[in-house]
Amino acid sequence: MDEKEKMLNGELYNPKDEVLSKERRKAQKLCKEFNKVDPYDKEAQNKILKKLFDTDKESSIMPNFFCDYGYNIKFGENFYVNHNCIILDVNAVNIGNNVLLGPNVQIYTANHPLDVESRNAGREYGKPVNIGDNVWIGGGSVIYPGVNIGNDSVIAAGSVVIKDVASNVLVGGNPAKIIKEI
Template sequence: MAGKTQLKRMLNGEMYNSSDELLAAMRANARRLAEELNSTLYDKEKRTAILQKLLGKCGENIDIQSPFLCDYGCHIEVGDNFYANFNCIFLDCNYIRIGNNVFIAPNVQIYAAQHPVIAAERIKGPEMSAPVTIGDNVWIGGGSIICPGVTIGSNTTIGAGSVVVKNIPANVVAAGNPCRVIRELQ
């Protein structure tokens, strides 16, 4: 479709040009806010105010430890009682929607960003994205990687070091590379 912005293409999961002027400015703003967050001593009120500017949606009682890195910030939505431990990276080229009462351990990476798998297409430079959704009451163990397009159901625990490449249902413990259901929870 002619006239469709690169931002709209990105959020629609279509191939887009990340060097677009608007997208570059949005990333620069997110990096400025993340740098401000990461350089702030632990003053919860000040940090919450920065997160409210950085993130697209903030619930009540959110806490993200530094360092924290993201692409745009404005495509990240977190619910109430959200906690992310040290050194988390959220590549929010598409929406990353996280429910209430979610705990994320250190070194967790959530990727909405992806690239073409065919080398001839990839080297041309286009990028793609797919949203990530994490339900309520989820715990994601340290060092886990959540890949583009994945949904994790509510009340689920993802074991440390997992690589989540497919949807994980609600009410389970899942772990591994690739992440798979280990057992159901009552």
Template sequence: METELQKMLDGELYVAADEQLTQMRLNARTLIHQYNQMIAATTEEKNVVLKQLIGKCSTIDIQPPFFCDYGVNIIAGENLFMNFNCVVLDCALVTIGNNVQFGPNVQIYTATHPLIASERIKGPELAKPITIGDNVWIGGGAIICPGVNIGENTTIGSGAVVTKDVPANVFAAGNPCRVIKNL
């Protein structure tokens, strides 16, 4: 029998109130709280907590406060920088390449819900993975929606709402986000 965790990771409808998922979120919240209180801590001290929280990370700089659902579904490459107030709803895999920078208040949402109200009110939800390529810069306040892929060397403008894939080597901005120019 497939667990709710496996359904979540497979992009199927799942029950977020499942005991295992609830415990995983509680564990993440405990580490997030600890991390967000480490204002005067050294980078090394902060990284001890981040390595417990995030599925895979190496050189990483996240300015507190930071928030995520599970943490273990975040795979971060080298030299990740996240400014203040970033939120990652990592119900599905969030893969972040090398040398990626986030402005403040960037929000990454893998979580989604059925569009049909009669299905949505039953409770189960969905998640779709997000991939962000190498050398990407995401401006402050941008929102990355479920299932989106952002190509390498791309810049996403501040306040963009990214609802569809964005190719490599472009500047994209707006709501909805669209390619403004090739880089």
């Protein structure tokens, strides 16, 4: 199994692999190009984002936006991302329809081993993140690797989500906990 296959399977892999390094550079260049485009030039933005995400779907993403690969990010209709979003997509990030991300939202699939030898050897792994339909993630929130967020839920601004979130709830805090059912 090559390093990319290991990465996509959630196994320890070497991120310095030549193929992965090349793919990250491509995504970095596309992000840089996107972030320089006039935010009101939706046609130019969507042209770049379609290359980055390898999709025909349109989205509304405000600069600055950063991701590792782009092709691991899949989203539904009416996807809105406010300024300064970071998505570390070494594994799948599946986003439903009508999802809103506030400013400075960070979504991580990347993780590092607890074992010091593996970590010092530069190995890492990823766990997928799944976000359901009609979800609003408030500004400054951080979504950890392996988290699933249910449909119709709201993540309060500044939350750190380390565990799955059920459908139809408002969660908030660090770590995020259910505040109330919606």
